Amino acid sequence: VQLQASGGGVVQTGDSLTLSCVASGHSFSRYNEGWFRQAPGKEREFVAYISRGGGRTVYADSVKGRFAISRENTKKTVYLQMTDLKPEDTAVYYCAVRESILTAGPFTRTDEYTIWGQGTLVTVSS
Numbered sequence: 801v802q803l804q805a806s807g808g809g810v811v812q813t814g815d816s817l818t819l820s821c822v823a824s825g826h827s828f829s830r831y832n833e834g835w836f837r838q839a840p841g842k843e844r845e846f847v848a849y850i851s852r853g854g855g856r857t858v859y860a861d862s863v864k865g866r867f868a869i870s871r872e873n874t875k876k877t878v879y880l881q882m883t884d885l886k887p888e889d890t891a892v893y894y895c896a897v898r899e900s901i902l903t904a905g906p907f908t909r910t911d912e913y914t915i916w917g918q919g920t921l922v923t924v925s926s
Contacts (some may be wrong), residue, residue: 801825803917805895810923811885819880821895821917829853829873832898832905834913835880837891837922844894846908848880858906863889885924892919 807819819835832852838844848869849858857869868881878895896913898905907913 801828801831801897801899801915803895803897803915805893805917805920808893808920808922810925813886813924813926815885815924816881816883817885817922818882819893819895819920819922821878821880823876823878823897828876830901832901832907833869833871833878834896834898834907835869835878835893836896836910836913837889837893838919839888839891842891844910846910847893849906849908850878851905852901856906858908860908882922885922887924887926890922890924892921894919 802824805821834849835847836844837847846860850869850871854871866884871878895917897915898907899914
């Protein structure tokens with residue numbers, strides 16, 4: 801599986817943006833997916849998680865109520881809808897796949913994911 805993230809850009813405070821992550825390869829619907837972000841000078845942090853079937857989602861407290869993760873397995877795509885964006889949301893956003901299906905989620909640590917996309921930059925100006 802390879803991941804291609806897109807949709808980043810420069811927006812203003814309060815704006816909305818939707819990120820997409822398209823997977824290539826087979827068995828996409830078997831995998832748990834997550835979005836993470838990394839701001840300059842900071843460690844990569846968890847943003848959102850979605851289960852294989854899309855029935856369970858988990859969010860970081862900092863984005864709860866503003867961001868929504870979803871997936872379309874037929875399109876092998878995971879989305880991150882971001883609303884009411886704030887300057888502190890500025891970061892490179894990464895999508896990730898957890899290949900192992902032996903245990904149930906949610907999965908919120910970077911070391912729980914095995915495949916990463918290249919990242920897409922979101923800049924929120926004040």
